[in-house]
Every structure is written in C-alpha cells, then in structure tokens.
Amino acid sequence: MSLIHRINRSLGSEALPLLGALLVVVVGFSLATPLFLTASNFGSMAFQLPVLGLLTLAMMVPILSGGLNLAIIYTANISGLTLATVLIAFGGPEAGIGAFLIGSLAALLVGTLAGLMMGLIVAYVGAHPILVSLAMMIFLRGLGEFLTRGGDISGFPDYMKVIGHGSLAGIPVPLLIFIAAAILWHIMLRRTRHGFSVFMIGSNIDAAEYSGIPTKRTLATLYALSGLICAVAGILMAARFNSVRVGHGEALLLVTVLACFLGGLDPFGGFGRVLPVCLALAILQALSSGLNLIGANQHLATAVWGLFLIAVMAIRWAAGRLNITRFGRT
Amino acid sequence: MSGTKEGAPFALKLRGVSKRFGGVQALNQVDFNVRAGEVHCLAGENGCGKSTLIKIVTGVYTPEPGAEIEVFGEPQTGMTPTQARDMGIAVIWQDLALFPHMTVAENIGFDQMVGGRPRLAALGQIRARAAQLLERLGVTLDLDARLNTLPIAQRQIVAIARALMGEARLIFMDEPTASLTQSETDALLGIVRTLSTEGVAIVFVSHRLAEVLEISSRVTVVRDGRLEGIYPTEGMTQARLGELMTGHTMDHQVIARDKSAAAPVLEIDGLSRHGQFEDISLTIRKGEVVGLTGLIGAGRTELAHALIGRTRPDRGMVKLCGREIRPRNIREAISLGIAYVSEDRLSLGLIQPQSIADNISITVLDRILGGLGLISPAQKKVLVSHWIEDLAVKIGRPEDAVSTLSGGNQQRVVLAKWLATEPRLLILDSPTVGVDVGARAGIFRIVHRLAEAGLAILLISDEVSEVYHNADRMLHMADGRLVETYDPRGTTVEAMEARIYA
Numbered sequence: 001m002s003l004i005h006r007i008n009r010s011l012g013s014e015a016l017p018l019l020g021a022l023l024v025v026v027v028g029f030s031l032a033t034p035l036f037l038t039a040s041n042f043g044s045m046a047f048q049l050p051v052l053g054l055l056t057l058a059m060m061v062p063i064l065s066g067g068l069n070l071a072i073i074y075t076a077n078i079s080g081l082t083l084a085t086v087l088i089a090f091g092g093p094e095a096g097i098g099a100f101l102i103g104s105l106a107a108l109l110v111g112t113l114a115g116l117m118m119g120l121i122v123a124y125v126g127a128h129p130i131l132v133s134l135a136m137m138i139f140l141r142g143l144g145e146f147l148t149r150g151g152d153i154s155g156f157p158d159y160m161k162v163i164g165h166g167s168l169a170g171i172p173v174p175l176l177i178f179i180a181a182a183i184l185w186h187i188m189l190r191r192t193r194h195g196f197s198v199f200m201i202g203s204n205i206d207a208a209e210y211s212g213i214p215t216k217r218t219l220a221t222l223y224a225l226s227g228l229i230c231a232v233a234g235i236l237m238a239a240r241f242n243s244v245r246v247g248h249g250e251a252l253l254l255v256t257v258l259a260c261f262l263g264g265l266d267p268f269g270g271f272g273r274v275l276p277v278c279l280a281l282a283i284l285q286a287l288s289s290g291l292n293l294i295g296a297n298q299h300l301a302t303a304v305w306g307l308f309l310i311a312v313m314a315i316r317w318a319a320g321r322l323n324i325t326r327f328g329r330t
Numbered sequence: 331m332s333g334t335k336e337g338a339p340f341a342l343k344l345r346g347v348s349k350r351f352g353g354v355q356a357l358n359q360v361d362f363n364v365r366a367g368e369v370h371c372l373a374g375e376n377g378c379g380k381s382t383l384i385k386i387v388t389g390v391y392t393p394e395p396g397a398e399i400e401v402f403g404e405p406q407t408g409m410t411p412t413q414a415r416d417m418g419i420a421v422i423w424q425d426l427a428l429f430p431h432m433t434v435a436e437n438i439g440f441d442q443m444v445g446g447r448p449r450l451a452a453l454g455q456i457r458a459r460a461a462q463l464l465e466r467l468g469v470t471l472d473l474d475a476r477l478n479t480l481p482i483a484q485r486q487i488v489a490i491a492r493a494l495m496g497e498a499r500l501i502f503m504d505e506p507t508a509s510l511t512q513s514e515t516d517a518l519l520g521i522v523r524t525l526s527t528e529g530v531a532i533v534f535v536s537h538r539l540a541e542v543l544e545i546s547s548r549v550t551v552v553r554d555g556r557l558e559g560i561y562p563t564e565g566m567t568q569a570r571l572g573e574l575m576t577g578h579t580m581d582h583q584v585i586a587r588d589k590s591a592a593a594p595v596l597e598i599d600g601l602s603r604h605g606q607f608e609d610i611s612l613t614i615r616k617g618e619v620v621g622l623t624g625l626i627g628a629g630r631t632e633l634a635h636a637l638i639g640r641t642r643p644d645r646g647m648v649k650l651c652g653r654e655i656r657p658r659n660i661r662e663a664i665s666l667g668i669a670y671v672s673e674d675r676l677s678l679g680l681i682q683p684q685s686i687a688d689n690i691s692i693t694v695l696d697r698i699l700g701g702l703g704l705i706s707p708a709q710k711k712v713l714v715s716h717w718i719e720d721l722a723v724k725i726g727r728p729e730d731a732v733s734t735l736s737g738g739n740q741q742r743v744v745l746a747k748w749l750a751t752e753p754r755l756l757i758l759d760s761p762t763v764g765v766d767v768g769a770r771a772g773i774f775r776i777v778h779r780l781a782e783a784g785l786a787i788l789l790i791s792d793e794v795s796e797v798y799h800n801a802d803r804m805l806h807m808a809d810g811r812l813v814e815t816y817d818p819r820g821t822t823v824e825a826m827e828a829r830i831y832a
Contacts, residue, residue, distance in 0.1 A: 191704040195694045200692060204681045210672055211681075211692045211747065212664045270683055 014264030014276035017319075019199065021312070022283050029290030036163040036290055042140065043172065047165070049285045050178035051240065052252055052259070053278070054233035057185050058226045060155040060277055065222055066191070066202040067129030068270030071114065072230050073253050074140035077246045079111040079234035081144055084244040092155040100160065108231045115227020119220035144246030154243035164239030174236055186274040188237060189227070198222055202269030255305070258285055262309055283308070338365040341500045341531035342419075343400040347393045349382050356382040357393075362550055364500070365531045367613045369522060371536065371546035371563070373575055375766045376736060379555040380535055384502050388421050389414040402499070415441070420493035422500040426485055428492070430478035434471055435460045438491045463491045467521050483514035490521065500531045507541060508764060513625065519545050537766065539568040540793065551575055576768040585778065586802045586818040589618035594652075595786035596637075596755050602647030606632035607810040610646070614755065614786040619777065621801030622790045624830060629810040630790045631673060634757050638663040638670045651754060664693060669748035671741075673760035673790070679744045680732050687714045687728035689743055694750045717746035721776060735815060738769025745776060756780065759790045774800050794830060795823045806830060 007016060028037040055072050062069040086103030087095045095103075111184045114136060166173045189195035197218040200208040209215045238244050261267060262284070263277030287308065288301040344362040347794030348355070355378040357379045359494075363377055374380050385391045387399070389409035399406045401417050428437050436443070439456030457473055464471050469487050477485060484504055493501050503522075507515045522532055522545055536542050542549060543563050551558035551574045558574050569787050592615035601610040607629035614620045624629050636643045648655055650666055657663040663670070672678040680689050691698060691710050700706030723742040725735060732743055741761060748756065758777065762770045777800065781787055791797050797804050804816040806829065816826060 053516075187704065193699075193705065196688070196695060196705060200681055200684060200688070203683050204677065207678050207681045208679045208692070210660060210670070212661045213692065215659060 011275055012264065012273040014273070015279065017315070018263070018276050018279040018283065020258065022279055022286065023317070025283055025286045025290065028070035029286065029293070032290070033293050035293045038227060041289060044172050045285050045289050046172045046175045047240075048289070049281060050174035051174075051233055051237055051249065052255060052285070053178040053281050054181055054229055055249070055252055056256040056259045056277060056281060057181055057274075058229040058233065059264065060185070060260050060272065060274070061189070061198060061222045061226050062129060062269070063257075063260050063265050064135075064269055064272050065198045065219065066205070066309065067219075068134040068257075069115075069118070069223065069226050070130065070131060070253065071118065071137040071140060072233075072256065073249050074137050074144060074246065075111050075114045075227050075230035076234035077244070077248060078114065078140045078144050079107040079235075080109045080238040080244040080248075081147065081153065081246065083107040083238055084156070087156055088153065093157055095157050095158065097123055100157065104235055107235055108228060110185070111227040111229075111231025111234065112224050113227070115230070116220060116224035119223030122223065123219035141246060148244075148246055150246070152245045154241045154302040156242055160239045160242070163236065164242070174240065177232065177236060181232065182274055182278055182285065185229075189274060194218060194221055199270055202266075202271075204270075253285065258305060258309055261313055336365075338367055339403060340364070340400065341366045341368075342387065343398075344383075344387070345398040347383065347386060347399070349379075349386060349391060349393055356555050357386070358555045360552065360555070361560075362557070363560075364531045364533055364583070366499070366531050367526050368548065369526050369532045369534055369546045371534045371542045371549040372552065373536070373539075373542055373549050373571065373640055374552035374558075375575055375768055378552045378575075382555075384421055384504065384533075384535075384550070386537060387414070387502070407421070415496060418497055418499035419497035419502075420496060422486070422489045422493060422502070422504065422506060424505045424508060426489045428477055428485055428489055429548040431476060433474050433476055434480075434488055435473040437477055437488050437563035438463065438495050440492060441496050450567070459495060459525060460491060463494050466494075467491065468523065469517075471520075481514075483510050483518065486510070486518060487521070490525075494525075494530075495800060498530065498808055500533070501525070502533045502535070504535045505537065507536060507538060513627070515541065537764070538796065539571050539767070542571065543568065549677060553577055572767045576766075578768065578771075582817045584799060589615045589802055592616040592618060593652065596788070597649040597652075598637075598651075599647045601633070601643050601648060603632065603636055603641060603643045605810075606641075607636070607807075610812055612805060612812065614788055616786055617781050617784045618803070619781050619787045619789055621797030621804040622788060622807055623792060623794055623797045623804060623826075624807035628807040630781065631759055632808055632810075633714070633807075634670060634759055634788070634790060637755075637757065640666055660810070662752050664753075668757065669693075669751055669753035669755070670757045671744050671761055673735075673763060675740060675744060675764065675822045680740060682733040683731050685729045686718075686723075686725055686732050686735070686743055687711075689732045690714050690717055690746045691752060693747045697750075705774070713750065717750060721746050721749075722772075736766070736769070737764045738766055738772060741769075741773055742776070745773070749780070753785065755786045755788065757788045757790070760792065761789070762793075762796065770796075794827050798823045798826060 004016065035041060038291065055076065058072045059069055083103040083106065087099055087104055090096065118132050118136050121127055122129050163173055168176060189198065197208065197213045197215070199217055200211070200213055201215055205215055237248055241248065253322035258270070259280045260277060262280035263272065265272030265277065284305055287304055291301045291304060340363055342362070342364050344360065346362045347357055347362070349357040360383060362383065372380050374449070382391065386393050389411040392408060401419065427439065435457045438460040442456055455558070460473055467487060467490065471484060471487065479490065480488070490501070506518060512520060519541070526532060534542070534546055543566060546563055548560060548562055549566065549571065550560045553575060594613045594615050596614040598610055598612050602608050610633060612620070624630060632641070635641050637648065639659045639662055650668070655666050657666055657668070660670070673753065676682065679686065681692070684768070687710065691713055694713065695705065698706055700709060707787040716727060721742045723739050723746065732740060735743065761773060765773060777787060777789070789801055790796060798818050801818065804818060804826070805812050806814045806816065814829070
C-alpha cells in the first residue's frame with residue numbers, strides 16, 4: 001500500500017492504472033498474434049510514435065492552462081515548409097548540413113512565432129484560445145496551400161534520413177528526440193516558475209494575477225513553446241516522409257487531444273503530468289499497431305481508440321465512487 | 331428588531347430531534363420552534379448541525395425515532411421533501427439552487443412548470459404571478475433576463491419569489507447575506523420584514539451577528555449538535571451571542587495603542603482617482619493597525635487597488651518608507667513590500683482546486699529556487715511547513731486542495747502566502763468574510779502579533795465592531811472621501827455605527 005502511495009505521489013495517481021492498461025494491451029496482442037512481441041514491431045512503433053508524441057506535448061501545455069491549440073498540425077506543416085524552402089534554395093538533395101541547420105533554425109523560429117502570435121492575442125485581447133487557434137489554423141493552412149499550390153515539396157538531402165529513420169545505439173533517433181522533449185517538458189512543467197504559473201492560470205487566472213503571477217507573459221510564452229515543439233514535429237515529419245505537404249498529419253489533431261485526456265489531463269485545466277500522457281500515447285500506438293498486425297481495418301483502430309477513452313472515463317468514475325464510499329463523505 | 335410574535339400559532343415545533351451519521355452524532359435532542367410571522371435566527375458555528383436540522387424539517391433526512399415534529403399544528407411522521415413543500419416549507423440554500431440559463435420568470439415558476447404528468451406550462455399565467463410577487467416584494471426585475479446575467483443579490487430575490495410562488499409559509503434562509511454588500515443586505519432585510527408582517531415565518535441562518543440581532547426576535551443557538559438555548563434578541567449583545575455559539579469567552583476589549591511616535595510606513599497625500607476616491611491623505615506607522623470602514627461603495631477596495639497597482643491614481647502621491655512609489659502591477663507592489671489580502675477569498679484570494687503548498691508558495695517562487703533556476707522541492711517543503719506551523723493552519727497534507735479547508739483555515743493560508751513575501755504593509759480587505767466567529771478571533775490574534783512585530787496594517791471592513799476592536803485608529807470613508815478619524819478609546823461601536831449608517 002505504501003509503495004503504491006509513494007509511486008502515486010512521485011508519478012501522479014494516473015501513472016499506475018495506465019501502466020496496467022498498457023500491460024493488458026501488450027499481453028492481449030501478444031496472445032493474439034506472435035508478430036506483436038517482436039523487435040521489428042516494437043521498432044516500427046518506436047518510429048511511428050514520436051511525431052504524434054511531439055504534437056501531443058504541443059497540445060498539452062495549452063490544455064493545462066485552460067485553453068487549446070487547434071493550430072498544432074499546420075504550425076508543424078508551415079515549419080516543415082520553411083525548412084523545405086531553405087533546403088530547396090540550397091540545391092535540394094545537394095544541400096549541405098549548414099543549409100539544414102539554417103533551415104531548421106528558421107523552422108523553429110516560424111513555429112515559435114506562430115505560437116507567440118496566438119499567445120499574445122489570447123493574453124492581451126482576451127479572446128478564447130479555441131477561436132484564436134482556430135483562426136491561426138485556417139490562416140496557416142491557407143497560407144501553406146497558397147505557397148505550395150496544394151502540392152508536395154520533396155527531394156531532400158540523404159543525411160536527413162538519419163533523423164527520420166536512423167538509430168543510435170539501437171534506439172530510433174525519432175524516439176530519442178521525443179524522449180528528450182518529454183523530459184524537458186516534464187522539467188519545464190514541474191520545476192520552473194513558468195510551469196508552475198501554467199497550472200495556476202489553468203485553475204484560476206484571476207487569483208493567479210492577484211498572487212503576482214505574470215499571467216499575460218505566461219500565456220504568451222506557453223503558446224510560443226507549443227509552437228516551438230510543433231516546429232520540431234514538423235522537422236521530424238519532413239525527415240520521415242522525405243517530403244512536406246500542407247495537411248500532412250491532419251488526422252492527428254484530435255488524437256493529440258485524446259491522448260491528453262487519456263493521460264489524465266483535466267479538460268478544464270490546472271492538472272496533468274507528462275508521464276501519464278506518454279503512457280497514454282504508448283497505449284494508443286500499441287492498440288493501433290496490434291490491430292494492424294491481426295489484420296483489422298485501420299479505421300477500426302480509430303474506433304477502438306474512442307472506445308478506449310470511454311472505458312477509461314467509466315473506470316475513473318467508478319474508482320472515484322469507490323474512494324468516496326471507502327473514506328466516507330456526508 | 332421585529333416585534334415578538336408571542337401568542338401567534340407555531341409554524342413549526344420540534345422536540346427531541348436527533349440524527350446520527352455513522353459514528354457522528356450530528357444532532358442530539360434538539361428542540362426548536364418558530365411562530366407564524368416570526369423572524370427566528372438559527373445560530374451556530376460551521377458544522378454545529380444547522381444544515382442537518384434544516385434538512386430534517388424539509389424531509390431530506392429522517393430523524394432518529396423519538397423526535398416530535400409539528401408543522402402548522404399538525405404532527406408529522408416521515409415527511410418527504412415534496413410533502414414538506416406542499417405544506418408550505420421552503421429553503422433558500424446559500425447556492426440558491428436556481429437555473430442560471432433560464433429567465434427570471436422561468437425560475438420563479440419552475441415548480442409550477444414541472445409536474446407529475448406532461449402538460450403545457452401556462453407561461454402567461456406564470457409570468458403574471460411572478461410579476462405580482464416581485465411587486466409584493468417591492469422590487470423591479472426584468473422577467474426575461476437570464477439568471478446568470480444578474481448580480482447575486484437579485485438572484486436571491488428570485489429564489490425568494492420562487493419559494494413564495496409555492497405558497498411558502500415557513501422559509502429557511504441559509505446564509506442569505508454571505509455574498510451581499512451592505513446596501514444589498516439592507517434591501518434583503520427589508521424584504522424579510524415585509525414577509526414577516528404578512529405572517530410568513532422566517533428562519534434566518536447567518537454568521538453575521540449584527541444582522542442576527544437586527545432582524546430576528548428570537549435566536550436559537552446550536553453548539554456541537556446540541557441545543558445551547560433559545561434566547562430573545564432583546565438585550566442580547568454580539569459578544570454574548572459569540573460566546574454562546576463558540577462556548578469561549580471572547581476578548582472584546584479595545585486594543586488601540588498610540589503609535590504616533592513610530593516611523594511612518596505608508597504615507598498617502600491627496601490621492602484621487604476619478605469616480606472612485608477623492609483627495610485621500612493618510613499615514614500608517616510601523617506596528618500600527620489602521621481601520622478603514624464605511625459603507626460598501628465608499629471606495630475602500632478601490633483605494634486598496636490603487637495602492638497595489640491594479641489601477642493608477644489620477645493625482646496625488648504614495649510613499650512607502652519615505653520613498654515615492656508607483657507600482658504598475660501586483661508584482662511590483664509585492665516586490666516593494668505591499669501585500670493585499672483580497673475580500674474575495676473564494677475566487678481571488680486562493681486558487682481553490684490547487685494544493686495548500688502551491689497556494690502558499692505562489693507569491694515567493696523566486697525564493698525557493700535551487701540549481702539552474704529550478705524550483706527546489708526541498709526548499710518549498712521547508713517554506714510551506716514553516717508557515718503552516720507558524721500560523722497553526724489545521725490541514726491534512728500540504729498536497730491537499732486548499733478547498734478542503736474551512737473558511738478560517740483558508741484565511742490562514744492566505745495570510746501565509748502574503749506573510750511569506752515579508753511585506754512592510756499588509757492590506758486586509760474584509761478578512762473575516764465567511765469565517766466562523768471562533769476562527770475570527772484566531773485570525774485577529776495573528777494580526778495583532780504581526781503588528782507587534784512592526785508590520786503596518788490597513789484593515790478594511792464593513793463590520794464596524796471588527797474595526798473598533800482591532801484597530802489603533804479608525805478612518806471613516808464615505809463617497810470616496812475620508813470624512814473622519816476616530817480613536818476607539820474615545821467612542822463606542824454604537825456611536826460609530828450611528829455615524830456611518832446615518
């Protein structure tokens with residue numbers, strides 16, 4: 001009992017149940033198909049997860065602050081487009097490492113700026129984040145489609161394959177990038193003044209302001225950071241697909257929201273942690289890969305994801321009831 | 331005070347009412363009665379059993395066997411809430427239980443619109459009756475306004491009208507004035523008096539003792555689930571009533587000391603902000619508690635907001651420890667050494683769903699940083715446990731949500747988060763709203779200790795007696811101006827109240 005308490009206190013009370021759910025999913029598919037528990041399956045999962053993972057981190061912080069960022073996919077796309085433009089300008093497949101670095105830097109800058117613009121409007125105009133990010137999403141999509149005329153940009157230098165498809169000490173590079181981002185996010189949320197402020201703003205922005213929290217600056221910063229991590233996702237997408245197209249990954253938008261809520265984020269803001277969200281991502285990836293391996297239709301995977309969130313909510317509700325009856329409440 | 335209703339028939343008579351919840355004896359052999367047309371006050375600290383008693387009378391809970399309940403002369407056994415309502419008993423809970431997205435008329439007529447079998451609601455008829463009721467209460471309200479667009483005071487009136495729509499003859503009001511301003515309170519008390527003269531019995535539950543004594547003719551005091559006694563309010567004092575409720579003798583002396591020789595901390599000279607306050611000049615010295623009282627709307631909170639940088643004054647000068655200051659926001663005010671305890675603890679003072687620890691450390695994040703500029707959990711823990719111990723906050727664990735604490739303990743957490751900033755000036759804006767009588771004394775013991783230690787304190791309150799008993803000097807603010815300074819040693823609460831409410 002005390003061990004469970006200690007784990008709950010250091011990892012958050014969502015971590016253990018999600019770990020259990022992950023185990024059930026993994027064991028279930030292992031029994032269903034011998035293909036599931038193989039290095040190649042785990043390898044392909046490790047390559048697929050990071051893009052969704054980075055985008056989920058980008059979605060997570062605005063939700064914690066009581067908002068939402070609907071523009072994450074197109075922020076990633078437009079950042080990828082920035083990188084692609086720079087690479088093409090330096091000769092496409094012949095572009096050197098320097099061009100890639102300049103392009104990535106420009107991509108990160110563009111992503112951050114897109115986020116910052118949303119943050120400033122949310123903070124200073126007081127418009128609702130859903131409206132602001134919806135406007136930004138439509139703006140970026142239109143801009144991207146205008147610039148690319150709705151087509152693909154491809155033909156990148158070979159060394160970019162290392163980022164998208166390479167491994168370091170047996171661990172896929174995309175996964176390493178995601179793990180690094182998740183650790184940074186965890187530290188940012190739990191140990192910095194900015195992270196602390198995000199949670200407080202998520203619960204009650206007026207009380208936070210009265211307590212001396214720089215609420216406007218925090219809002220602007222958190223959307224800028226959301227945009228920054230979108231840009232990282234955009235660069236990774238460019239490297240993985242060896243092309244950039246506006247609209248790539250469109251279907252992931254609501255999956256990131258799903259992963260956040262599955263990971264125990266409070267939909268009204270103020271509560272949530274990185275680790276349970278990562279576990280939720282792993283569960284979603286395992287479900288989708290497993291269903292694919294047993295030959296189920298890919299659309300079925302989407303349906304199963306939805307059902308899974310409903311089941312998790314029902315279980316959380318039941319567990320909450322159990323706690324109340326066990327500890328008594330009048 | 332309303333006239334006593336001796337001789338009037340009993341609207342409600344209870345004898346020997348007990349209620350247990352598991353191992354907790356919530357009520358133990360309590361007697362209670364109220365006569366038709368009487369305003370009767372039910373007083374007691376939080377958790378003493380007041381709400382349980384109301385719920386028994388309205389049929390929500392069943393009392394333990396042996397209780398006698400008589401409603402309008404008829405003995406009752408096993409009432410249901412519907413039966414209680416049909417007999418004319420209504421409760422207006424503190425949260426009002428209204429429908430925020432429905433209109434005034436729909437809320438008032440709600441009980442008439444829902445019924446056992448499907449039927450068309452006679453909306454026209456309901457509107458007409460609602461209008462008639464509001465007129466009877468002497469208020470004008472837009473029948474088509476959505477409830478969530480109205481201030482609390484008007485929602486309260488809607489709740490009363492809804493009770494009257496159901497022909498209520500006995501109305502329980504649970505802390506009806508807790509979130510009202512003074513003038514709104516006066517208007518509500520006027521309505522209560524009107525109902526009383528019409529023969530409606532009212533049971534009034536309130537923490538505000540002055541109000542209790544003003545409105546009711548008798549008061550029933552419940553303490554720890556037991557009946558302490560039923561007293562006429564004629565000749566009762568606030569101090570005596572507080573003692574009966576808490577069981578402790580209250581130290582109700584004047585503590586005023588002459589601090590005119592101490593060094594000034596806050597000096598305000600000719601401060602004005604259009605439409606809010608005009609030509610304010612005052613000085614607060616080291617270790618001095620200056621009380622600021624007056625009617626709501628006099629500009630007290632607005633003055634405080636200008637001092638902490640929420641708003642900018644148009645004219646005048648503010649000096650803190652001899653240096654002119656112009657804080658542009660609360661952060662600057664904090665770093666200058668000004669702390670402001672907001673009057674609205676629930677939505678501005680604390681972040682209710684977050685932990686006690688986070689609520690205490692929120693103002694001093696800069697001081698608990700470790701390596702790499704990251705928040706150090708160890709330093710945070712030291713800070714939090716220091717303040718919890720220092721202010722004797724009764725908590726479960728520091729990680730618990732602050733909303734799990736009682737009003738008095740929440741206010742201690744508020745004090746903790748501001749004292750942690752090591753302020754030179756502490757502004758307390760109505761610090762005991764929603765705090766129990768017993769816990770109030772504890773809050774003021776802390777305030778006096780802080781003053782002893784040299785903190786300059788501005789105590790804003792609309793309860794004159796609170797300022798009178800806790801301040802060294804009292805300032806009376808009216809219509810945005812300081813009109814007079816009083817020394818508590820040279821006046822009485824009654825004399826001051828007469829001036830302020832004149």
